[in-house]
Structure formats: C-alpha cells, structure tokens
Amino acid sequence: MSDYDFEAMQRRWRPVWESLGHLAAGATNGQRRSLVDMFAYPSGDLHMGHAEAYALGDAVARFWMQQGYDVLHPVGWDSFGLPAENAAIRRGEHPADWTYANIETQAESFRRYAVSFDWRTRLHTSDPEYYRWTQWLFLRFYERGLAVRRRAAVNWCPVDRTVLANEQVVAGQCERCGSPVTRRELTQWFLTITAYAEQLLDDMAELEGHWPAPVLTMQRNWIGRSAGAYLDFGPFEVFTTRPDTVFEATFLVVAPDSPLASSLCTAGQRRAFDDYVSRVRAMSEIERTTADRAKTGVFLGAYGHHPFTGERLPIWAADYVLPSYGTGAVMAVPAHDQRDLAFAQAHDLPVRPAAAPAATFPADRVIAEAEARGVGRGGVTYKLRDWLVSRQRFWGCPIPIVHCATCAIVPVPDDQLPVRLPDLRGDQLVPGEVSPLAAARDWVEVDCPRCGGPAERDTDTLDTFVDSSWYFLRYCSPAYGEGPFDPQAVRRWMPVDQYVGGSEHAVMHLLYVRFFTKVLRDLGLVDFAEPFRRVLTQGQVILNGAAMSKSKGNLVDLGEQIDTYGVDAVRLTMVFAGPPEDDVDWADVSPAGSVRFLSRALRLATDVGPTPPAGPGDERLRRTTHRLVRAITGLMEERRLNVVVARAMELANAARRAIDDGSAADPAVREAAEALAVVLSLFTPYTAEEMWARLGHPPGVARAGWPVVDPELAAEPTVICALQVNGKLRDRLEVPADITADDLIALALASPAAAGRTVTRTVVRPPRLVNLVVSG
Ligand code: ANZ
Numbered sequence: 001m002s003d004y005d006f007e008a009m010q011r012r013w014r015p016v017w018e019s020l021g022h023l024a025a026g027a028t029n030g031q032r033r034s035l036v037d038m039f040a041y042p043s044g045d046l047h048m049g050h051a052e053a054y055a056l057g058d059a060v061a062r063f064w065m066q067q068g069y070d071v072l073h074p075v076g077w078d079s080f081g082l083p084a085e086n087a088a089i090r091r092g093e094h095p096a097d098w099t100y101a102n103i104e105t106q107a108e109s110f111r112r113y114a115v116s117f118d119w120r121t122r123l124h125t126s127d128p129e130y131y132r133w134t135q136w137l138f139l140r141f142y143e144r145g146l147a148v149r150r151r152a153a154v155n156w157c158p159v160d161r162t163v164l165a166n167e168q169v170v171a172g173q174c175e176r177c178g179s180p181v182t183r184r185e186l187t188q189w190f191l192t193i194t195a196y197a198e199q200l201l202d203d204m205a206e207l208e209g210h211w212p213a214p215v216l217t218m219q220r221n222w223i224g225r226s227a228g229a230y231l232d233f234g235p236f237e238v239f240t241t242r243p244d245t246v247f248e249a250t251f252l253v254v255a256p257d258s259p260l261a262s263s264l265c266t267a268g269q270r271r272a273f274d275d276y277v278s279r280v281r282a283m284s285e286i287e288r289t290t291a292d293r294a295k296t297g298v299f300l301g302a303y304g305h306h307p308f309t310g311e312r313l314p315i316w317a318a319d320y321v322l323p324s325y326g327t328g329a330v331m332a333v334p335a336h337d338q339r340d341l342a343f344a345q346a347h348d349l350p351v352r353p354a355a356a357p358a359a360t361f362p363a364d365r366v367i368a369e370a371e372a373r374g375v376g377r378g379g380v381t382y383k384l385r386d387w388l389v390s391r392q393r394f395w396g397c398p399i400p401i402v403h404c405a406t407c408a409i410v411p412v413p414d415d416q417l418p419v420r421l422p423d424l425r426g427d428q429l430v431p432g433e434v435s436p437l438a439a440a441r442d443w444v445e446v447d448c449p450r451c452g453g454p455a456e457r458d459t460d461t462l463d464t465f466v467d468s469s470w471y472f473l474r475y476c477s478p479a480y481g482e483g484p485f486d487p488q489a490v491r492r493w494m495p496v497d498q499y500v501g502g503s504e505h506a507v508m509h510l511l512y513v514r515f516f517t518k519v520l521r522d523l524g525l526v527d528f529a530e531p532f533r534r535v536l537t538q539g540q541v542i543l544n545g546a547a548m549s550k551s552k553g554n555l556v557d558l559g560e561q562i563d564t565y566g567v568d569a570v571r572l573t574m575v576f577a578g579p580p581e582d583d584v585d586w587a588d589v590s591p592a593g594s595v596r597f598l599s600r601a602l603r604l605a606t607d608v609g610p611t612p613p614a615g616p617g618d619e620r621l622r623r624t625t626h627r628l629v630r631a632i633t634g635l636m637e638e639r640r641l642n643v644v645v646a647r648a649m650e651l652a653n654a655a656r657r658a659i660d661d662g663s664a665a666d667p668a669v670r671e672a673a674e675a676l677a678v679v680l681s682l683f684t685p686y687t688a689e690e691m692w693a694r695l696g697h698p699p700g701v702a703r704a705g706w707p708v709v710d711p712e713l714a715a716e717p718t719v720i721c722a723l724q725v726n727g728k729l730r731d732r733l734e735v736p737a738d739i740t741a742d743d744l745i746a747l748a749l750a751s752p753a754a755a756g757r758t759v760t761r762t763v764v765r766p767p768r769l770v771n772l773v774v775s776g
C-alpha cells in the first residue's frame with residue numbers, strides 16, 4: 001500500500017487532463033452520445049449523494065469515450081430556489097452571493113472528483129442569459145393557451161402572511177413560526193399539463209425496458225387514468241367508473257367548494273352551506289380523503305333526476321367529493337360504495353340493495369343506452385392536475401407578464417427579455433404584507449408595453465421545476481443568443497441517450513420534462529417527443545440503515561472521506577457497493593478495501609513495467625482476459641456496474657497469479673494489466689492514468705480505446721458431462737469446462753431426467769459427471 005499515494009496522483013494528473021481536453025464533446029469524430037446527470041443544487045459543497053450519482057454517470061460516459069464515441073457530458077446548476085433566499089435573509093446578503101460562492105466550491109470539487117464533464121457547457125439557471133429563455137418559453141406556452149391564470153387554493157400562513165409550498169407545511173403547521181396553516185384562494189399561473197395526460201401515458205410504451213420499471217409505474221399512477229362514463233343527472237354530469245351501478249344510485253353529492261355547489265344551493269340552505277364551506281376550505285386534500293373520517297355534509301335543497309328512471313334524487317354537498325376530479329360531482333351508490341354507504345347512514349339517506357346478478361346491466365350496455373338517449377357518454381378522467389407554477393418568492397425566474405388596467409394581461413415583448421430581478425437583499429427579502437417582489441415598487445411599476453399607460457409587473461416567480469424542464473437542451477449550445485437552443489446542435493445531440501439521477505425525481509421532474517418536450521415538439525422546436533432514451537435512478541447513500549441528515553447528526557462528510565481514502569477509492573466504493581439503483585449503506589462498505597485493491601492494481605502495472613515484451617503469451621491467461629473483457633462489456637451495456645468491478649478484480653487476480661508464477665515479462669500479463677487499466681479508467685481515473693504511465697504509455701488512458709475481444713480466445717470451451725440418475729446414464733449435457741459444482745447441480749435438477757423425481761442426494765464431479773440419487 002506504501003506505493004499508493006493518491007494525493008500525488010491527484011496532484012499530478014488533473015492539470016495534465018485539463019490541458020489534454022480529450023474528454024470534451026467534439027474530441028473525436030465518432031458517433032455521438034449524450035449523458036446528462038441531474039442538476040446539482042448549490043447548497044454547500046458536494047455530499048455523499050452527489051459522489052454516488054456522479055460516479056455512476058461518469059462510468060457510463062467514460063465507457064462510451066473508450067468505445068470511441070463523441071460524448072456530450074455537460075454540467076450545470078439548478079441555482080434558483082428557497083435555500084438561497086433563506087440564507088440571504090440570515091446573512092443580510094443577496095441570494096446570488098451564497099449561490100455563486102457555493103457553485104464555485106462545487107465546481108472545484110467536481111474537478112477534483114474527476115467527473116468527465118465538458119466544462120464549456122456549464123450553465124446556471126439563475127443567470128439572466130439562461131432565464132431569459134425560460135421566460136421566452138413561458139410566453140410560447142402562454143400563446144398556445146398552455147399557461148393560464150386561475151384562482152386556486154394555496155397554503156397560507158396567517159402570521160407570516162405568506163404562501164407556503166407543501167414542503168413548508170409540517171404537520172399542518174408553518175415550518176417557520178409553527179402557527180396553523182390555512183387555505184387561501186389566490187390567482188395563480190398554471191401550465192396545463194393535463195392537456196397532455198393521454199400522450200404522457202401513451203408514450204411510456206417506448207420507454208418500457210429503458211426506464212426503471214418503478215419510475216414508469218409511479219408516473220402511471222400519478223397520471224391516474226380512470227375509464228368510465230359521464231352521466232347526466234339534470235343540473236350536472238357525474239363521472240363514474242361504475243356505470244353498471246347506476247340503478248342503485250339514491251342521491252347525488254357535489255364538492256362543497258365548487259362553483260356548482262354554491263349555484264345549486266337554495267336560499268333556505270344557504271346559511272348551513274356557507275358555514276360548512278368555510279370549514280371545508282381550511283382543510284387539506286389529504287385530510288379530506290382520509291378513508292375513515294366522519295362523513296360530514298349538508299343538503300343543498302336541490303334535486304337532480306336519474307338519467308334512466310327519471311327518479312328525483314336529493315343533492316348534497318360533502319367534503320369527500322373533491323372539486324378538481326372528474327366533474328366535481330358523484331352519483332352516490334351506497335349498495336356498492338363504502339364511502340357512499342357511510343354517508344347515507346350518517347344522514348339517513350336511502351340505500352337501494354344491489355340487484356340480483358341477472359337483473360344487472362354491464363357497464364358497456366349502460367354507456368350505449370345513455371349515448372342513445374343523449375344522457376351520457378363513455379369517457380375517461382385523470383388524477384393529474386395542472387401544474388401550479390406561481391411562487392410568491394424572490395429568488396426565481398420572474399414571470400414575463402405585465403398587468404395593465406386597460407389591456408389586462410400583456411406579455412413582455414421578446415426583445416425586452418429578460419425581465420431581470422431587482423437587486424434585493426437581506427431584510428428586503430422577508431415576506432411582509434406582500435411578497436418581496438411586490439413590495440419593490442420601482443420594479444413593479446412599468447409602462448404597459450401595449451398602450452404605454454401605467455401598469456404593473458407580475459410579481460410572482462416560476463417554480464424552479466420550470467427552469468429544470470428544458471436545461472438539457474440548452475447544454476447543446478449554452479451560449480446561443482438567437483433562441484433557447486440552437487436547433488442544429490439539438491439535432492446533433494438530443495434526445496439524451498442516458499439520464500442519471502435520484503429516484504426522488506421519479507414523478508414530478510421527470511414528468512415535467514416529458515411534458516415540456518412534447519410542447520416543444522408541438523411548437524416545432526424539437527423533432528422528438530421523449531427527452532431521455534434511457535434513465536438510471538440511483539439509490540441513496542445512507543448510514544446504518546437510516547438516511548443521513550444534519551439534524552440526526554449522522555452526516556458522513558464527502559471531503560473527509562476523500563482526504564482519507566482518495567477520490568478513486570470513494571468512487572470505486574460507491575460503484576462496488578451494490579446494484580446502482582440500491583441504497584449504499586456507508587456503514588457496510590469498505591473504502592479501505594477499495595484502497596487495497598487499487599494499490600494492488602497499481603503494483604501490477606509497476607511489476608509489468610514500461611517495456612513491451614515479445615512472444616505469443618500464455619494462452620490460459622489470454623483466454624481469461626478476453627472472456628472477462630467480453631463479460632464486462634455486456635455488463636456495462638446493462639449498467640450492472642458493481643458486477644463490472646467484481647470482474648475487474650478477477651482480472652487483477654489472474655494477472656497477479658501469473659506474475660507470482662514468474663511471468664511478469666509475458667505479453668499475456670501486459671495484455672491483462674492494460675485491459676485492467678482501461679476498465680478501471682471508467683471508475684478510478686487517477687489510478688488508471690498512473691497505471692497507464694507505468695505501463696509506458698503517454699497520458700490519456702480515458703481515450704486509450706476499449707480492449708478488442710478476440711472471439712476465439714473469449715469462446716467458452718465446453719465438455720460433455722454425463723448426467724446419471726441412481727447411477728444410470730440418462731442424459732448428456734454440454735457444459736462450460738470451468739463449471740462449478742453448484743451450477744452443475746442446478747443444471748442437472750432442471751433437466752427433463754430429473755422432472756418429477758425427489759432428489760435426496762447428489763454426487764458431482766465437475767465438469768464430467770453429475771449423479772442424482774432419487775427416492776421411490
Ligand atoms: C359510482 C360508484 C359506485 C363509484 C361504486 C365507485 C364505486 P377512481 O377509480 O379513483 O377514478 N368520484 C368521481 N368523482 C369524484 C370526486 N370529484 N371526488 C370524489 N370521488 C369521486 O374513482 C372514481 C369513482 O370515484 C367514481 O365512480 C365516483 O364514484 C367517485 F360502487 O361512481 B363512482
């Protein structure tokens with residue numbers, strides 16, 4: 001281990017690589033591939049989670065580089081957001097101070113961590129040159145009717161007088177001051193993602209097998225398609241997934257906080273109704289939909305009529321019906337639906353027992369009949385809601401809209417973009433009566449771009465998920481000034497071949513990016529509908545089975561790990577810990593073990609030395625090398641990176657055995673050591689470069705070229721194995737010459753000769769004989 005001086009290697013190779021520029025896009029004229037890591041958020045320095053994610057992504061990018069591809073591996077920061085704003089308030093600074101200082105720290109750490117980024121792509125979403133185009137895109141959405149203003153209920157802290165994001169509401173209380181959070185109606189901007197629900201669902205077919213199955217399942221559930229029928233009960237339609245139960249419907253229920261309920265309510269019931277609505281408005285949706293809650297509600301004094309029988313049905317308002325799902329109204333069928341039954345019992349409403357099976361009508365017949373009579377139709381509905389993008393926050397992308405008393409909503413003309421944030425800092429960012437931007441009167445008051453009269457800027461900023469919904473396209477031409485991206489550059493690199501990031505983004509971020517891409521396609525700006533061909537979601541880095549967090553005091557500091565073990569050992573440990581999608585428990589892994597392996601690998605290169613020997617080379621070792629390289633190639637394609645490391649260790653062991661047998665000067669040993677250096681260059685770039693140098697090569701192992709497999713050498717030799725049952729020959733199996741006893745038994749048990757027999761004992765002599773002893 002004495003020889004393994006990781007600090008010296010890190011010092012030595014970084015400047016060499018930076019001057020080589022061999023990792024940048026355009027460095028070769030091979031076929032193009034793009035690998036995008038999810039944005040880093042610049043809160044503090046890089047942490048263990050980054051170390052894992054970027055080690056995995058980098059291994060894939062570097063694999064492609066070794067294969068001769070021209071690889072785009074860009075870097076950027078999602079640099080708007082609340083943490084910067086809170087830090088700025090605490091420190092009396094501008095959010096940019098904290099943000100850009102952290103970005104510099106992280107950039108330096110990324111360089112030390114030796115991620116194969118092309119630094120020319122670097123972008124930050126809080127740069128005016130970037131958010132100018134976020135605003136430009138927002139305006140294109142607006143022109144298409146995909147950005148709309150609507151009243152919506154939001155979380156409101158009555159003490160801080162501010163809107164809170166869902167994450168800022170902890171157990172119904174304001175995260176900052178602890179007072180109970182209420183609901184409030186505000187006019188907000190929405191992006192109408194629901195218009196794309198069907199496409200978002202349909203296009204998942206092409207992602208099947210290329211995206212993690214759990215991510216696709218979560219997206220499917222989030223979109224939540226339900227098929228059923230819309231049936232007309234007079235004053236309104238209901239959505240039902242059970243049209244077959246229509247003859248057992250006994251009353252109707254509407255969402256109390258919908259315009260429908262208010263318009264139906266009769267004078268006599270108005271007081272009770274208003275009273276009820278104010279209570280409902282204070283509740284969150286999660287509370288409302290809890291299954292075992294008491295079924296509260298009020299009668300509206302109104303009636304509907306059954307679409308088939310004409311029967312008069314009372315209309316109630318109750319909070320278990322939500323205003324924004326289906327039509328905001330249901331037909332209540334107590335005989336079939338548990339919630340309706342509980343409600344009927346609580347309010348003494350009739351229950352009509354389910355008809356005998358022979359007397360029921362199948363759903364399709366009810367739908368056909370309803371369509372024939374003009375009282376309904378088959379249809380679908382989605383759980384997906386439109387995307388609320390307004391934030392009453394400072395450190396975000398200003399919404400490029402002006403409100404004019406005469407002209408109403410006026411988009412800021414493209415040639416006046418970007419709408420820059422004003423220069424607010426410290427105390428000016430504390431939300432008061434109004435949001436910080438709304439309080440900046442100099443900034444708010446403008447001349448209307450249309451009529452020139454007095455007008456006001458929109459004082460909300462965009463959800464940061466908007467910024468991160470199109471950044472991958474900007475990477476292709478980060479300095480482009482004529483539009484959000486150069487269409488030609490996008491055609492060259494996009495869609496992204498491999499996207500890598502945390503599974504916490506399985507739903508929102510990945511769904512929003514897919515939505516944006518479809519809109520851009522419809523705008524004619526890109527010619528593909530899905531942004532990412534392949535997605536890898538890595539697990540988390542945890543400690544002793546628990547998530548690491550500052551508050552728990554169990555944070556493992558990445559910088560300290562790197563100081564102790566070196567960059568390469570940390571990277572290797574992350575990859576070797578298990579399948580990429582699994583969590584890495586830092587208590588169960590051994591960075592010291594990684595150091596030992598890497599020092600062994602380096603010693604191999606030292607022992608082989610710089611001078612290429614002559615001669616044919618030991619065939620056994622050559623076969624091992626070629627077989628392992630072939631296996632590793634397949635494993636890399638499947639992203640089974642931890643297994644790749646295990647096989648690289650086998651390769652190192654085989655070469656070491658040959659050296660210990662006195663063959664250091666054998667060309668087969670050099671071949672093995674060189675292959676090992678190239679494989680390790682995907683995971684441990686410093687050690688690999690050092691090995692490469694000791695093997696006598698000029699710097700640049702990252703582009704040395706993937707070892708070429710000789711199919712003849714890699715072919716697995718096979719032998720014929722006798723399969724006996726109770727000592728009698730029953731079959732002949734063709735098996736690999738180096739098959740293990742366990743594999744041979746498994747093969748024998750799976751053969752037709754063993755079918756239906758109870759095996760009590762096995763006798764196995766690999767690779768030529770296996771005997772099954774069966775009873776009866
Ligand atoms: C009658 C019925 C009978 C229903 C029965 C269900 C079972 P999913 O599967 O989640 O789509 N529903 C419709 N709109 C609603 C709203 N805005 N708020 C609360 N509930 C609503 O659920 C669809 C069912 O949920 C619909 O089918 C409707 O109740 C109810 F045995 O209609 B059903």
Ligand code: ZN
Nearest residue numbers: 404407448451
């Ligand atoms: Zn105007």
